[in-house]
Every structure is written in structure tokens, then in C-alpha cells.
Amino acid sequence: MKRRDAVAALLAQRNDLLVVAGLGSTAWDVSAAGDSPLTFPMWGAMGQAAMIGLGLALAQPRRRVLVITGDGEALMGMGALATIGAQKPANLTVVVIDNERYGETGMQETHTAHGVDLSRVAQACGLKLVDWKSLKNAIHLAPGPNFAVVKVEAEKIPLVLPPREGALLKARFRRALLGEKADLD
Amino acid sequence: MWPDEIHKELSAAGVSLVGYVPDAGHKRLIELCQADRKMRAVVLTTEEEGIGLAAGAWLGGARSTLLMQSSGVGNIVNVLGMVRECRFPLLTLVTMRGEQGEFNPWQVPMGQAVRPVLEAMGTVVQYVQTEDEVGPVVNAALRLAYNSYASVAVLISQRLIGIKSFQEQAAQ
Numbered sequence: 001m002k003r004r005d006a007v008a009a010l011l012a013q014r015n016d017l018l019v020v021a022g023l024g025s026t027a028w029d030v031s032a033a034g035d036s037p038l039t040f041p042m043w044g045a046m047g048q049a050a051m052i053g054l055g056l057a058l059a060q061p062r063r064r065v066l067v068i069t070g071d072g073e074a075l076m077g078m079g080a081l082a083t084i085g086a087q088k089p090a091n092l093t094v095v096v097i098d099n100e101r102y103g104e105t106g107m108q109e110t111h112t113a114h115g116v117d118l119s120r121v122a123q124a125c126g127l128k129l130v131d132w133k134s135l136k137n138a139i140h141l142a143p144g145p146n147f148a149v150v151k152v153e154a155e156k157i158p159l160v161l162p163p164r165e166g167a168l169l170k171a172r173f174r175r176a177l178l179g180e181k182a183d184l185d
Numbered sequence: 186m187w188p189d190e191i192h193k194e195l196s197a198a199g200v201s202l203v204g205y206v207p208d209a210g211h212k213r214l215i216e217l218c219q220a221d222r223k224m225r226a227v228v229l230t231t232e233e234e235g236i237g238l239a240a241g242a243w244l245g246g247a248r249s250t251l252l253m254q255s256s257g258v259g260n261i262v263n264v265l266g267m268v269r270e271c272r273f274p275l276l277t278l279v280t281m282r283g284e285q286g287e288f289n290p291w292q293v294p295m296g297q298a299v300r301p302v303l304e305a306m307g308t309v310v311q312y313v314q315t316e317d318e319v320g321p322v323v324n325a326a327l328r329l330a331y332n333s334y335a336s337v338a339v340l341i342s343q344r345l346i347g348i349k350s351f352q353e354q355a356a357q
Contacts, residue, residue, distance in 0.1 A: 020241070040244060045267035048237030055241020055249070058202055058225060063245075079230030080237070087227060166271030170244065178246045185246070185331075 001132075003097050003152040007068060008033045010095065010136055017139065018056055018177065021162075022049035022069025025103040030068055032160040037176035040169055041162040047077030050094050054084050057092035060177070064091050066139050071098040071112045071149075078121060084145050085125030093139045093146040094127070099154040107154060122147040187345065188214035190320035191278065192221070198327040200248045200276075201225065204235035208254035210280030210346040215252065232257030236264040240273050248331060250276045255283060255296045255340070258303060265306035268336045275336040276326055277308070285343040288350055299340060308336040314345060 007029035011019070019039040021030040027041040040056075042049055053067035074081075074096045084092065100113035112118060123129050127147035130138040138146045163169060174182040191214055195203070203218040203226045205211065218226045229235050235251035242249040253261075258279060268275050282289070283296020303310050309329060313322045319341070326337045347353075 018245075042267075044270070045237065045240075045264045047233065048240070048264055048267070051234045051237025052241035052244070054227075055202065055238040055243075055247075056245040057241075058227070058238075059242045059245025059247035077234070077237075080234055082230050083227065083234055166267065170271040170273065173244050174246065177244070182246065 001150065001152050002155065003029050003099065004032050004157065006097060006150050006152055010066070010068070010139065015140075016063065018060065018063050018065045020049050020053045020056065020065070020067045022067070022073035024070055024073065025099070026068050026070045026073070026097050027162060028160045029097065031162040035162055037172040039162070040173050043164060043166070046073055047080070049073055050077055050080040050084060053092055053094060054080070054087060054089060057089040058087065061089075061091060063177075064140055065089075065093070067092070067094045069094070069096060070103065071096055071100060071118065072102045072110045074118055075111055075116070081122050081125040081127060081147075085127055088126065089145050090143045092144050093130070093148070094122070095135065095139075095147075096149045097152055098149050099152050101154045103156070107156065119147065119149045186213065187316050187319040187341075188217060191323050192217040194320055194323045194327060195250055196221065196223065198248060198331065200250050200327075202227065202238065202242045202247055202249035203252065204229050204238045204249065205252035206232050206235070206254070206257055208252070208280045209348060210254065210341065211252045211278070214278075232260040233264050236261050236268060236275070239275050240267060240271065243273050248274075250278060252278050253280075255279055255281045255299045256292065258299045258338075259295050262302060262306060265303075265308060265336065269307040272334045273336070274330040274334050275308075276330040277336075277338040278323070279338055279340045280346055281340055281343045282348070283343075286349055287343065303338050306336075308338050310338050310340060312340045312342065314342045316345065319345075
């Protein structure tokens with residue numbers, strides 16, 4: 001599977017889905033699928049995408065939250081799977097777009113190229129594994145926390161960049177989610 | 186007791202999410218937050234996760250706080266960059282080790298580095314040494330964090346916590 005196709009398919013008709021995109025390739029994939037104020041694309045803080053998703057899911061229990069991140073980013077924050085497993089947020093799905101590479105630094109192999117299986121880690125932490133066929137439906141409807149690894153080709157493709165300024169990304173997300181009153185909080 | 190004063194301030198400020206890595210010095214405050222039906226206490230595998238949790242909570246419109254021991258400050262340095270770049274409000278309550286009367290030499294290097302490390306990453310550092318100061322300082326820190334979108338850490342001195350030996354730590 002090609003990563004841009006996979007992410008575009010997951011985000012088509014996303015409706016009011018809240019999205020956190022891990023830094024690097026997955027942030028570009030999510031931007032290629034269409035920039036939205038209800039996406040928080042990360043440019044740093046590697047390892048924290050799933051935890052930002054958890055904080056958001058706990059703060060907004062009536063909304064669905066999707067974290068799309070890479071295998072390298074997920075490996076750096078693997079403890080987050082244990083924390084999510086302990087909290088059991090029903091509205092959270094974490095999807096790892098796994099090319100078995102660190103894509104931004106020269107395509108070096110990650111641990112998943114050497115037999116490490118993030119699905120089994122997530123399952124052992126109590127997350128519910130979802131296959132590709134059921135994934136889009138699960139993101140919007142299935143009681144979570146849901147987890148999927150989507151294996152994709154290791155390809156170098158053109159960057160599609162979201163806005164860079166962190167304060168802007170935060171403020172536009174809050175305004176889109178909470179309304180203009182968020183500016184006065 | 187000072188943990189009750191902190192809990193009262195967090196509650197009054199509408200803090201609904203409390204991330205923590207346990208510390209003996211935070212034992213009572215963690216228990217108060219766990220028992221509070223308006224708060225959700227989230228146990229973390231590493232302090233770094235608490236920064237992501239707080240950022241996500243604020244994106245979703247919720248106020249949070251993060252409890253840790255001084256050793257945990259070393260685990261959050263890079264991700265404090267996100268807090269600064271995004272201007273996320275953040276209140277971190279740090280129980281100090283490695284400063285006053287420490288019995289474990291392995292605690293001293295990080296304990297002594299807490300303030301310069303936090304300040305280097307743009308976090309405002311406040312320090313409490315006496316029980317009377319705790320409530321007012323935490324109250325002011327919450328205002329600074331949530332009214333001015335600042336990252337604020339309150340360091341709670343080892344003298345106030347009163348850990349003096351392994352035996353006393355184990356008995357807490």
C-alpha cells in the first residue's frame with residue numbers, strides 16, 4: 001500500500017473527526033489529504049502524538065479522536081500505549097503508518113524492520129486491534145481504544161507541508177473545536 | 186497539610202486532568218486527585234507523556250496539571266520545546282530531591298539541575314519552602330499558566346516534604 005493513499009482513504013469524509021498527526025511523513029500525508037483546523041500536525045515533540053491524542057480524547061469524550069503517526073514516532077513513545085491501555089478511552093484510535101523506516105533522516109530501518117510488532121505491543125497493553133478493512137468504520141464508531149498498524153511501501157515522496165507555527169496550529173484547532181470563546185479562555 | 190492546599194487550588198481553578206509519575210512527596214496529593222470525582226488522575230510511564238497529555242487536554246479545552254519528582258524534569262526537556270512554541274499553558278508541580286539533606290547521591294545531579302534546565306526551556310520557576318506559601322504560590326502559578334499561557338513549574342522543597350532517609354521514605 002502507498003502511504004498517501006492509505007491516509008487519504010482514512011481521512012475521506014472525516015466529518016468532525018479530531019486528528020493528531022505525528023511529526024515527519026505522517027504530518028505530510030495528513031496535509032496531502034487536505035489541511036484542516038481540526039488537525040494538529042506536529043513538527044517536533046517526537047513520541048508524544050499518541051499522548052496528545054489521549055489528552056484530547058479525555059477532554060472531549062463525545063468526539064472521535066484519531067492519531068496518525070509513523071513507526072519511528074510510535075517506537076519513541078511506546079510507553080504511551082501502556083498509558084492509553086490503562087485509561088481505556090473509548091473514542092480514541094491510534095493508527096501507525098509503518099514503512100519500517102525513519103523517513104526524514106535518510107530512510108534508516110526502524111525496529112519494525114527487525115521483527116518488532118507494534119500491534120502485539122498495543123494488544124498486550126489492552127488496545128483493540130483493527131484490520132484495514134474495518135479501520136475507517138472503527139475510527140468513527142467502534143468503542144476503543146483502537147489500534148492498527150498499516151504497512152506501507154518505503155518510498156520518498158514530495159513533502160506537503162502544513163503551517164509551521166505552533167501557536168497558530170493550537171489556536172486554530174481550539175477555535176474550530178470550541179468556538180471563538182476559546183480565544184477568551 | 187500542604188497537599189490539601191494544592192488540591193483545593195487545582196479544584197478551584199477547574200483542573201480536570203492530572204498526569205503523574207508517582208513520588209513519595211506527592212503521595213497524598215495523588216490520592217486526593219484520585220478521590221476527586223471531578224478530576225481524572227492519569228498514571229504515566231514517564232513524565233514526558235504528561236506534556237503530551239496536557240497539550241492534548243488544552244487542545245480539547247480542559248485544564249490539567251502534571252505531578253513529578255525532580256528527576257522527572259530531565260525527562261521532559263525536549264518536549265518543553267513544544268509547550269513554548271505552541272504557547273500551551275502548563276503547570277508542573279515538582280517535589281524536590283537532591284537538594285536539602287539528600288541521602289541518595291544519585292538524586293543530587295538532576296536535583297541541582299532542575300531550575301537551570303527548566304529556565305533554559307522557557308519555563309517560569311517558582312519555589313516553595315514553607316507550608317504557608319504553598320496555597321498562594323500554586324494559586325498564582327495557575328493564574329500565570331492559564332491567564333498568560335505560560336509554562337510554570339512550582340518546586341516544592343525537600344525540607345517541606347521532609348524526606349530524610351530510606352526508612353522514612355518507605356514508611357510514607
